[in-house]
Amino acid sequence: MPRDTLVIALPKGRILSEAMPLLRAVGIEPEPAFTDPDSRALRFHTNHAHIDLIRVRSFDVATFVAFGAAHLGVCGQDVIMEFGYPELYAPLDLGIGACRLAVAEPKALSGRDDPSRWSHVRVATKYPEVTRRHFQARGVQAECIKLNGAMELAPALGLCRRIVDLVSTGSTLRANGLVEIEHIADITSRLIVNRPALKTRAAEMNHWIDALAEAVNNAR
Numbered sequence: 001m002p003r004d005t006l007v008i009a010l011p012k013g014r015i016l017s018e019a020m021p022l023l024r025a026v027g028i029e030p031e032p033a034f035t036d037p038d039s040r041a042l043r044f045h046t047n048h049a050h051i052d053l054i055r056v057r058s059f060d061v062a063t064f065v066a067f068g069a070a071h072l073g074v075c076g077q078d079v080i081m082e083f084g085y086p087e088l089y090a091p092l093d094l095g096i097g098a099c100r101l102a103v104a105e106p107k108a109l110s111g112r113d114d115p116s117r118w119s120h121v122r123v124a125t126k127y128p129e130v131t132r133r134h135f136q137a138r139g140v141q142a143e144c145i146k147l148n149g150a151m152e153l154a155p156a157l158g159l160c161r162r163i164v165d166l167v168s169t170g171s172t173l174r175a176n177g178l179v180e181i182e183h184i185a186d187i188t189s190r191l192i193v194n195r196p197a198l199k200t201r202a203a204e205m206n207h208w209i210d211a212l213a214e215a216v217n218n219a220r
């Protein structure tokens, strides 16, 4: 990477369509290939000669930024909490991707279950670290089975009785006979920043942080 190129990492999933209006509001416009569904490119030039965008999986946004391969990024608070990278600074709530992280179980089980009596729980989740920390805080040992999606299938197929997953409308839980039994955290997406880059490129990085903060305020 040429030393002076600023790299912004964006998640390719659902957050992208909500993040792009904010980037455009601060005057960053990607090259046409970015919106071309046939393009296999992963790195894109923008209307700023010294700014490139990369489009990666949401968990990988945090990794690219933490290791300084990208300078700025957008990702969910769920991802930030799961990694706990000390090199990441998350100065700005972008007010997009609102959902919550919750524990859920089959509706039939919830009527007779008492979570306050658990000493051990087996959970399917994409978030084993957050899950372990959540249960550890009240002395419950969590055994986590890592899945990368479709956690809601796990109880019906006997993998485990509980899951920890993101919930927004609750439709996915309902469609799979599950109910939310514990709230872990409210989630939105944040602007993330590589801490060392914030020191070495302070003026430039702070310019974009401030501009995005203004765009978020205007979007409210």
Ligand SMILES: Nc1ncnc2c1ncn2[C@@H]1O[C@H](COP(=O)(O)OP(=O)(O)OP(=O)(O)O)[C@@H](O)[C@H]1O
Residues within 6 Å of the ligand: 011, 012, 013, 014, 015, 057, 058, 059, 060, 075, 076, 077, 078, 079, 097, 098, 099, 166, 167, 168, 169, 187, 188, 189
């Ligand atoms: N139902 C939802 N409603 C609102 N925001 C959500 C919802 N599900 C996930 N998110 C947020 O969007 C982020 C990206 O989720 P998305 O489903 O697009 O990616 P993914 O498929 O989980 O990730 P990957 O591409 O790595 O497999 C999550 O980290 C979370 O912050």
Ligand SMILES: O=P(O)(O)OC[C@H]1O[C@H](OP(=O)(O)OP(=O)(O)O)[C@H](O)[C@@H]1O
Residues within 6 Å of the ligand: 148, 149, 150, 151, 152, 165, 166, 167, 168, 169, 170, 171, 172, 173
């Ligand atoms: O409460 P709801 O509005 O139904 O949203 C919740 C669903 O959204 C996310 O999945 P996503 O659609 O990203 O698919 P994934 O399982 O592949 O991550 C999450 O993992 C839930 O399954």
